Amino acid sequence: MPDLATPLVAWYRANARDLPWRHPGFSAWGTLVSEFMLQQTPVNRVIPHLEAWLARWPTPTALAADPPAEAVRQWANLGYPRRALWLHRAAVEIRDRHGGAVPRDVDDLLALTGIGDYTARAVAVFAYGERHPVVDTNTRRVLARAVDGRAHPSAPSRRDLVDMAALLPEDAADAAEFDAAAMELGATVCTARAPSCEACPIARQCAWRAAGYPDTGDTRRRQARYEGSDRQARGVVLKQLRDAAAHAIAADRVAADWPDPQQRDRAIDSLVADGLIEAADGLLRLPG
DNA sequence: TATGCGTGGAG
């Protein structure tokens, strides 16, 4: 297999975007918060929310001291609001189990609510300089193309970690840069749609390019329609509760104009089941 | 392993 790390890291050093979490001295807590926010939400939308979040809660202990309702409100329109709840729970766990310090061990990180294979390794590597493969949608696409010669990665698998590990430089600092570089390439050059292969530092090593850019093996699952979905109904209900100046709203006044009353009720029930809202005495409110 | 889960921008 050709050496991908050397040209990739050289390109990264010259072309990396200036992002807040790449600044020297950025805290491990800041890295953890940024990774939660970046789970399925684009960088440009995350940055202002991240800065506001860290200004309000500079440490896990500070967040843990406030009720989860405040986390859900501060999350605003970032999407997937369960992440706000999970981040709050993780902050409580960090306070109670780790003395308020974000752990650096991958297994300790994996044990925190809302942290999976990606986030655990991203924090261990980018905040602490540990040596691990970091696998996300970008690195999976870059490897699918450069190594496997396919336009799209196959379904996510534990094998992805092994494949990424096989390319990792020995030195931990080099490995961390390689992880970041593979992600950055996927985010800015080797993109899902219309990749900029003319600007790619590993075009000469790319199996997909060598094969003539075949468009085969697409196993992506289609996203369900959003308009009129349960997800949209949940979003309307939660937004109303987030924006409410009053502490609580009468249940029958929430999303009162939603066209399908059964779907509205289902949305409320599922939000309660998720712990994103609480229902009592005919009132709905964010979780205290 | 497959599915449900928000929101907004780009093409």
Add this chain to the structure above:
DNA sequence: TCTCCAAGCAT
């Protein structure tokens, strides 16, 4: 307009 996509996670 409408489809695709965005540093995933829990179940």
